[in-house]
Amino acid sequence: NAGVTQTPKFQVLKTGQSMTLQCAQDMNHNSMYWYRQDPGMGLRLIYYSASEGTTDKGEVPNGYNVSRLNKREFSLRLESAAPSQTSVYFCASSERDLNTEAFFGQGTRLTVV
Amino acid sequence: QKEVEQDPGPLSVPEGAIVSLNCTYSNSAFQYFMWYRQYSRKGPELLMYTYSSGNKEDGRFTAQVDKSSKYISLFIRDSQPSDSATYLCAMSGGALNFGKGTSLLVTP
Numbered sequence: 001n002a003g004v005t006q007t008p009k010f011q012v013l014k015t016g017q018s019m020t021l022q023c024a025q026d027m028n029h030n031s032m033y034w035y036r037q038d039p040g041m042g043l044r045l046i047y048y049s050a051s052e053g054t055t056d057k058g059e060v061p062n063g064y065n066v067s068r069l070n071k072r073e074f075s076l077r078l079e080s081a082a083p084s085q086t087s088v089y090f091c092a093s094s095e096r097d098l099n100t101e102a103f104f105g106q107g108t109r110l111t112v113v
Numbered sequence: 114q115k116e117v118e119q120d121p122g123p124l125s126v127p128e129g130a131i132v133s134l135n136c137t138y139s140n141s142a143f144q145y146f147m148w149y150r151q152y153s154r155k156g157p158e159l160l161m162y163t164y165s166s167g168n169k170e171d172g173r174f175t176a177q178v179d180k181s182s183k184y185i186s187l188f189i190r191d192s193q194p195s196d197s198a199t200y201l202c203a204m205s206g207g208a209l210n211f212g213k214g215t216s217l218l219v220t221p
Contacts, residue, residue: 004156033209040121042213043157043201090156101147102209104156 002026004105006091012111013081021076021108023091031094032074033058033102034066036087043090049074050097081112116140119202119212127220132189134200134215139183142206146178148187149201151214157201161187192219 007022025032033048045058049068063085065077074093078085088109092102119136126132134148145164149157161176163169169176175188185204189196199214 040213043211045209100145101159101162102203103159104149106156107154109154 004091004093004103006089006105006108008108009106010109012113013078014113015082017081018077018079019081020078021089021091021110022073023075023105024073025091025093025103026072027093027095027103028071029093029095029103030071031097031100032068033092033094034064034074034076035090035092036060037090037107038087046076046089078110081110083112086110086112117202117204117210117212120215121213123216123218125218125220126192128192128194130192130219132187132192132196132217132219134187134189134202134217136185136202136204136212137183138185138204138210140204140206140210141180141183143204143210145205146176146185147203147205148174148176149203149211151199151201153198160200194219194221 004025030051034046035043037043044060046064047066049055052071055066067075088107090107091105094100094102117138148161150160151157163176166178166180173190177186197219199216201214202212
C-alpha cells in the first residue's frame with residue numbers, strides 16, 4: 001500500500017541546472033498536486049492537475065513546469081534552478097478535486113546552491 | 114490578510130493534557146475542513162475531514178467547526194508524546210488553503 005511515492009528524496013542542484021521531480025500514486029485518484037513548503041510560509045500550491053490531461057497553475061507557478069503523464073504520474077520540472085527554489089516539495093493526490101481529502105507523499109528536499 | 118490564520122506555537126503540554134488547536138478563516142465559501150499531522154521530515158498525514166459545521170470524533174481526536182464564527186478547532190484528549198508534531202488546518206471551497214501549522218510538543 002504505497003500511496004503517493006516521490007523520487008528523489010533529496011537533491012542538491014547548482015544554480016541554472018534542471019531537474020524533474022517524479023510523483024506516482026496507486027490510489028486511482030483523479031487529481032494530483034505539487035506543493036512547496038518553506039519555513040514560515042506553510043504549504044503553497046505550485047501546480048495541480050484536476051484530471052488526466054489537464055494542468056493548472058496554483059499560487060506560485062513561476063519557474064516550474066508540470067506534466068501529467070498518465071492517471072498515476074505527475075512530474076514537476078525546474079528548467080533553470082534558482083536558490084529561491086530551495087524548499088521541500090510535496091506531491092499529493094485526491095479522489096476528485098480540491099474539496100476532497102488530499103494524501104501526501106514523503107517529500108523531496110531540494111537545495112539549490 | 115491570508116485566508117487561513119493559525120498560531121504557529123510552539124505549544125508545549127504535559128503528557129495526558131487536553132490540547133486545543135485552532136484556526137480562523139475569512140472566506141465564508143469554505144465548506145470542507147481538514148486537519149493534517151506532520152511529523153518532522155515527513156509528509157502531512159490526514160487526521161480529520163469534516164463538512165460544514167459541527168463536531169466529529171475519532172478516538173482521542175475531535176474536530177469542531179463553527180462556520181458562524183469562521184473558527185475551527187482540533188482537540189486531542191489524553192495527549193501522548195507520540196502526538197508531538199506540527200498540526201496543519203486546511204479548508205476548501207474550490208481550492209485547498211492551508212494554515213501555516215502549529216508545532217505541538219507533548220512532554221513525558
